[in-house]
Amino acid sequence: MSAALELAALFRRDLTRLSQELEAFPSEEMLWSKLPGISNSAGNLFLHLEGNMREYIARQLGGIDYARRRELEFSSAAIPAEALLQRIGPLVALIPETVSALSEQAMEAEYPLDVFGLPLSTRQFLIHLSGHLNYHLGQIDYLRRVLTGSGALTFAPL
Numbered sequence: 001m002s003a004a005l006e007l008a009a010l011f012r013r014d015l016t017r018l019s020q021e022l023e024a025f026p027s028e029e030m031l032w033s034k035l036p037g038i039s040n041s042a043g044n045l046f047l048h049l050e051g052n053m054r055e056y057i058a059r060q061l062g063g064i065d066y067a068r069r070r071e072l073e074f075s076s077a078a079i080p081a082e083a084l085l086q087r088i089g090p091l092v093a094l095i096p097e098t099v100s101a102l103s104e105q106a107m108e109a110e111y112p113l114d115v116f117g118l119p120l121s122t123r124q125f126l127i128h129l130s131g132h133l134n135y136h137l138g139q140i141d142y143l144r145r146v147l148t149g150s151g152a153l154t155f156a157p158l
Contacts (some may be wrong), residue, residue: 004107008100014133015053017155021140022046027121030147031084032077036120040074042143045136046084047073053091056129060112061122062098098115105148 025031025042032043040048051073058064104121111125120128145151 003123004102005100008096010130011099012096014137015095019088019139020153022081024144024153025081026148028081031081033147042140044074045074045140046088049133049136050088053095057095057098
């Protein structure tokens with residue numbers, strides 16, 4: 001299996017889990033709550049991950065029109081969970097489709113943006129984005145557990 005197909009499968013799994021985490025928040029209040037010492041709510045992390053996926057994969061690699069407003073990812077509040085699901089839900093298909101369509105040559109080519117001040121291949125940057133998604137997915141999971149007193153979610157196999 002190619003690296004593009006392997007990464008597409010990971011993005012599909014983890015974006016599905018992101019949607020499941022969002023659905024597991026029992027109230028809008030908890031979704032947007034900030035705890036002492038924690039600068040972001042789960043809602044803001046959902047917005048940040050949406051912005052990241054849409055900018056760095058859908059727009060840069062898939063040519064899909066998107067104008068990112070990163071500052072709103074961290075300053076917006078009280079967006080209903082249903083509205084967040086409508087924004088994040090389509091990414092479960094869009095991101096893996098975009099990644100799986102990349103040829104081996106495209107994966108090894110330099111990523112179109114200089115994000116970190118040094119050249120990276122598209123493959124390297126996609127690996128970074130997968131790690132970034134999982135980092136924030138873990139933060140969202142722990143915020144949900146602390147706020148609700150519930151445990152880990154049981155994810156269906158993909």
